[in-house]
Amino acid sequence: MNLTIRPIVDTDLPSVAELESQLFSHPHSIDQLQKMVAAHESCWVAEIDRRLAGYIFASFGGGQADLLIVAVDSKYQKQGVATRLMEQLIDQLHSLLVDSLFLEVRASNQAAIGFYRQQGFSEIGVRRNYYPLSSAIREDALLFKKDC
Numbered sequence: 801m802n803l804t805i806r807p808i809v810d811t812d813l814p815s816v817a818e819l820e821s822q823l824f825s826h827p828h829s830i831d832q833l834q835k836m837v838a839a840h841e842s843c844w845v846a847e848i849d850r851r852l853a854g855y856i857f858a859s860f861g862g863g864q865a866d867l868l869i870v871a872v873d874s875k876y877q878k879q880g881v882a883t884r885l886m887e888q889l890i891d892q893l894h895s896l897l898v899d900s901l902f903l904e905v906r907a908s909n910q911a912a913i914g915f916y917r918q919q920g921f922s923e924i925g926v927r928r929n930y931y932p933l934s935s936a937i938r939e940d941a942l943l944f945k946k947d948c
């Protein structure tokens with residue numbers, strides 16, 4: 801598997817938006833993704849054989865960072881792609897003197913929770929009824945933190 805990690809460029813956004821719509825019940829729109837990239841967040845993509853396989857977006861400031869999205873195409877999951885994306889992000893955060901990385905995740909997202917625990921994140925709290933689940937029901941967000 802020929803895996804490359806590189807900074808995102810604007811021409812990646814249609815493919816990223818397409819993967820968002822495949823992987824998330826409430827995907828970010830291409831406009832929202834564009835705003836994150838334009839805000840100079842830390843945004844990386846993974847390519848396998850020159851095709852988009854995954855991406856990771858984070859924001860940072862004041863010595864702290866927030867993981868906004870990490871996602872891997874279902875046909876490439878469980879092959880270490882998200883691990884490589886996280887390594888790249890953490891390398892960059894080190895160079896920016898960031899010492900803590902925070903995130904929120906849907907309480908039902910067992911794949912992501914398993915991944916974050918395996919990456920050394922610890923659960924630090926819960927936001928009740930944070931995410932919409934359907935028009936009438938919401939679900940909790942779990943808050944995680946990792947020391948960089």
Ligand SMILES: CC(C)(COP(=O)(O)OP(=O)(O)OC[C@H]1O[C@@H](n2cnc3c(N)ncnc32)[C@H](O)[C@@H]1OP(=O)(O)O)[C@@H](O)C(=O)NCCC(=O)NCCS
Pocket residue numbers: 823868869870871872873876877878879880881882883884905909910911912913914915916918
């Ligand atoms: C969460 C996600 C990004 C993991 O990506 P991945 O490339 O498959 O992860 P990796 O292969 O690097 O996995 C590393 C470790 O994470 C854990 N992990 C990964 N997928 C898991 C799953 N489905 N269930 C439990 N643990 C999991 C395992 O410990 C795994 O190590 P192992 O393969 O030795 O068992 C991927 O499942 C995904 O894109 N999900 C949909 C999008 C999403 O929900 N993103 C998170 C919220 S923004």
